[in-house]
Amino acid sequence: MLIILYVLCIQSTLFTVTATNTANNFITCLQNERDALLQFKSTIIDPNKNLASWSSGNCCNWRGIRCHNITRHVSRINLRNSSLQGEINPSLLTLQHLIHLDLSFNFFNFKPIPQFIGSIKSLRYLNLSNAGFSGEVPSSLGNLSSLHVLDLSNLYLSLSSDYVLHVSDSQWLSQLTALQNLKMTGVNFTYASSWLQDLNSLPHIKILGLRYCRLQTIPLVLPHVNFTYLNFLDLSYNRINSTIPAWLFKITSLEYLDLSWNFKFHGLVPPDIRNLTYLNVLVLSYNSIDMSLALSQLGNLRNLQYLYSDYVRKLINCPFHELGGNFSELATTLQLLSLRHSKLTGSLPRWIGNFTNLQFLYVSANSLSGEIPSSLGQLSGL
Template sequence: MDRSVHLLILLLCFVCTETIQFCSCRGDSIAFFKENERQALLKFKEGLTDPTNLLSSWVGHDCSKWRGIICNNRTGHVVKLDLRNRRPFNIDDYKRWSLGGEILPSLLELRHLNYLDLSMNNFRGISIPDWIGSFKKLKYLNLSRSGFGRTIPHHLGNLSSLHFLDLNNDLGVYSQYLLLPELDANNLQWLSLLSSLRFLDMGRVNLRMATDWLQVTNTLPLLEELRLARCQLPNVPVSLPHVNFTRLSFLDLSSNSIGSKMPAWLFNLSSLLFLDLGGNSIHAPIPNALGNLCTLHTLDLSWNFLDGEITQLAKSFSCLI
């Protein structure tokens, strides 16, 4: 080997060893933390209640050994924080295994975070921190069924890279035992800034004051799943000037008291595979326009007051035969 080439390789190994502690000249990679991010996580842990010591593995400097933490092997930055409670969902396990307490802003040190999941925990009615909107690289945010309450901060609209947002607040029959304040939104204008959003679930979030919900969600060009069950939707317009849900394949508007008529704009959703309008007290004949939804796999119209025979419904979907 040429001596100059040999010296260059030695120099690169020295730089690799001295400046990037997780790199090795043999091509191995061990994900050691950036020290400021490790300290930020330890500070975050101090604010949590952890009755079963789920985070007891949060010791040392090797990121791969910390429960719920994923680091980039090349850079050492924390990119994923997944603290979802995966225990079977019953009231005893929910209380026993859930994390809770305070969500400290020390997490803001995790500037490269693209995945955050705190779902199925119990934060006992505290507000969603508005500073979560500062994670500019976040693509996945799941705060569902974690006992958050009060008004959703509009700062979430700053998450311009977000693909997945789950704020579902439906704890089912356990809600009456937990006595938590409801989660609500006065308006949804902040959603219109999330142009990369593909999945949105706001089930059981009180949207009674959010009269703009349909106009806003209709501006999201990449939206594929929209789940708004039990949201007390203030109104469901019968028509839309322009239907922009070109990619929407899953729509759940169940248990919202839509009203007497089935919205006509639904029949223009040419990519729809799943539609749930159950529990909406719709008083109307079965519309022939349902037959426009030739891609549909699942249709739920239960707990409504539709007029007509099942054979009429079958005829509406003659395009599927």
């Protein structure tokens, strides 16, 4: 019976896959949209022939193209990492039902992002990351009020400002009222003075990736914290010269917080850090902050799995064993503890053996001495 059931399951699966593929083959694209895609191709340089299928037949079967099963409209273009160059043709405006556009990891010769992309108002997903764009991010993108995901990240960090994207006025971001995921790594925000206020007006934002954005200031006062659903915040590798603002610890939905590599972040980390009870990852490395008050509150972060506090200039400066009570509540959750260059003294404490889920333990470049405790042998997952 088991063999018969197994054979029937395989036949059922094969029938489903065949039926699905047959259905896809029967979807024929609309002629005007096919013509628009051919116009798009006509201004693209395609050295690796990734668009070779874009010549004849049903455009719904072309590489990177998906059509709606019922309406037959082109709904998705995914040409990620296709070695494309050249010009992006405004013929894409013909695709009035396009919801997904991914041109990431191509190279468009450091040209500006085309203004007309802000007129494809049906878009819900737009990924132009690491595609070789430069210049001012067009404010016309603020017209994309249905957008859920916007990724403009740029890895060309070592190049001069002439070859990177930048935002001078971030007010257009506040118009993206459906936005949930914003990634702008490497986009220069030096002159976008109202960046935080504009982002704070987004009612559904969940992910904010602002690494390497050359942010220099962060408002210490935010009258109304609207980041109700924010669970991922990355402000690392910036130039923020400030104390850590108190409003940050009102974003109780946070699961990931990275403030590392902001050397001029200074002052006390307030005990209010205990409010971030959903945190899985906390990264505070390479700052000038003082953790002396916050350490006793870390035990309240019952979901914390990864704690990085390396090279924090005023972190601990005390015997390692005196931290035991502060960390005891994390013994069953913490998987990574990194306290390099933290001015720890004394010996490696016996209580470290209670952290049975630890996989990574970094305490190098401190002033530790004495015998390595046998309790370290209890860390079977290390």
